[in-house]
Structures are given as structure tokens and as C-alpha cells.
Amino acid sequence: MTPTWLEAPVHPVDEAAAAAAQARQARLTKPPGSLGELEAVAVRLAALQGRERPAAERVRMVVFAADHGVAASGVSAFPQAVTVQMVRNFAAGGAAISVLARALGAELEVVDVGTLEPPGELPGLVSARVGPGTANFQHQDAMTPAQLGAALEAGRAAVERAAVADCQLFIGGEMGIANTSAAAAVACALLAEDPSVLAGPGTGLDTAGVGRKVTVLREALARHGDLAAAPLEALRCFGGFELAALAGAFLACAQRGIPVLVDGFIAGVAALVVQRLRPETTPWLLFGHVSAEPGHRRVLEALGGRPLLDLGMRLGEGTGAAVAVPLLRLACALHSGMATFAEAGIAGG
Numbered sequence: 001m002t003p004t005w006l007e008a009p010v011h012p013v014d015e016a017a018a019a020a021a022q023a024r025q026a027r028l029t030k031p032p033g034s035l036g037e038l039e040a041v042a043v044r045l046a047a048l049q050g051r052e053r054p055a056a057e058r059v060r061m062v063v064f065a066a067d068h069g070v071a072a073s074g075v076s077a078f079p080q081a082v083t084v085q086m087v088r089n090f091a092a093g094g095a096a097i098s099v100l101a102r103a104l105g106a107e108l109e110v111v112d113v114g115t116l117e118p119p120g121e122l123p124g125l126v127s128a129r130v131g132p133g134t135a136n137f138q139h140q141d142a143m144t145p146a147q148l149g150a151a152l153e154a155g156r157a158a159v160e161r162a163a164v165a166d167c168q169l170f171i172g173g174e175m176g177i178a179n180t181s182a183a184a185a186v187a188c189a190l191l192a193e194d195p196s197v198l199a200g201p202g203t204g205l206d207t208a209g210v211g212r213k214v215t216v217l218r219e220a221l222a223r224h225g226d227l228a229a230a231p232l233e234a235l236r237c238f239g240g241f242e243l244a245a246l247a248g249a250f251l252a253c254a255q256r257g258i259p260v261l262v263d264g265f266i267a268g269v270a271a272l273v274v275q276r277l278r279p280e281t282t283p284w285l286l287f288g289h290v291s292a293e294p295g296h297r298r299v300l301e302a303l304g305g306r307p308l309l310d311l312g313m314r315l316g317e318g319t320g321a322a323v324a325v326p327l328l329r330l331a332c333a334l335h336s337g338m339a340t341f342a343e344a345g346i347a348g349g
Contacts, residue, residue, distance in 0.1 A: 015047065180266065
């Protein structure tokens, strides 16, 4: 059964705040449009936050971790044990996203949605285990309907915690060996693309490894036929618990009125699921960067997303989005801190 909260209305965008922010931009001491995308993103954040002068100081980063049965099909360059080892690294503060969170003064939460081995009690770790990883979607559906509902709920619950903390921007990250295969399969189903277009090296597969991944995905996709109009079913059949949690989180953010800064390929596919399920969520999804994972550009094209950065990153964890946070903060600072022509006594405003 589909969770009823998925049908809850999406928070409306505040067009009056957008108009006020746009009017302020026109009065600032600069030629109109001279700050390019920094102007546009400030106005967009104003519309989402419902105020003329937006902010991106209180950032909540949530990394969802889970394992994937399809790893047994040889689609990753790393063993599944790495997933839980990285969860412990997040908690210890040694991972890239941990470093970025500290540097940005952002809150970091790690959610175990279903690693193969339970990581135990760790600081900053929330247990929302759906199971010890998904089933191998090469041979059977990745999740049961109940598991999909529980994974979506794990994402919604993380957003509820972020809302209590009054966060101004949400970043969803992920960790799970073989999750680029799961994301590629979901994207192929939704976009009716061949896996050769969307499957990439992930954690570092060579050419032969990518070819093996493509073969596995083709076999799995052939079992189900056309799922382009069934985003939740595509997610259930091919996705991972962490991918479903991301989707649940992104939808919950749109319902709660919290802007989302979407990371790379995995998070982008979660956003695609949400957009196909609830198109009205689109304004709430901002895009931090374009990943070096080959399928991400195609996913961004389908989302109509314009990424802030293109740095050749492909780590995941939410790192690409995190690196874009200073740009959003600077956009807000310029929007709020610059003098108007009248305030500066400059003619022409």
C-alpha cells in the first residue's frame, strides 16, 4: 500500500516574496543581471523561503546508507563491507562529507537504512533499518512494497528532524556499494534508456566491469517491461533503501517548505522519481553540481536542472552539493548586503 503522506500537498512557492526579491535586485548598485546565476538563485531562494532576503546558514546534511543485493552480480569494484566501514568513518568524522560539514558549520546526520552488517551504536547515527540490504534485482524485485514504504518513511522522518532544527537548506547524501547500478536501473526504467547510456564506472570499474554492469541491468530491466509511468514501482523493483529514503526526504522537504540542494547521480535519480511522482515538487529542487558519472547529465536534462558547479566530482555522500553551499551563501550575502542606488546616493537606480 502506498503511504498516505506521499499525497500530502506540496508547500506553495511564495510569488510575492520572489517579486520583492526581484525588485530589490533591480535597485542594487550594479548593472541588472551582472551577477548572473547568483542573482537568479537568490530570488529563487526568496520564493522558497517566503521572504525578500533569503539565507542558507542553517544547513542539514543527511547521509542515508544501505547495501544492495545486486553487488553479488559483480557490478562494483569494492566489496559490500565498505558500506558499513564508511558509516563508521562518517560517525568518526573522517569522511569527505564529515570534513565539509565541519567547514560549513552544517549539521550532519547519518541514517542506517539497511547496511548488510549493522554498524552498532555510533555518535550521530540514526537507525532506521529496513533490512540487511535489498534483494538482487537481477533475479527478483529489490524490495517488497512494505520495505519501500519503510524506506520512504525513513527519509520523511529525517526531514521532520531537520524541520525541528529550523533548517534553511537540506542536502541528502548516500552511501551504498553498488548503488550506482541501482540508480542507473531506476533511471533507465523512467527514461526508457538503454543501460549503456546511463551505466558508468561507479566506484572505479574498468571497461569490462562497466560492460558487465550493462548486461546485468539489461537482464533486470527486461523482466519488468515498461515502467516509465510508474516511478514508485521502478524504485521498488530496482532501487536501494537509501535511494528510496532520499526520494522520501526530497518529497517531504517540498511538503514542509524546505529547499533541497540535490547532489549527484544517485540523489539526482531520487529527485527524478519524486518529480515523476509529484511534478509540483520541481521548484523545491536546486542542483549543486553535475557529476562525472556519465548518466548524471542525462538525468539533469530530464529534470530540467541547471547545476551550480561542474568540477568533475563523483564521490557521492552529498559532497558535490556541499561544495556548492558557499555559492548560495554568497548569493544571499550579495542580495542582502549590497547597497541600493538610493542608499549609496548613486544616480541611475
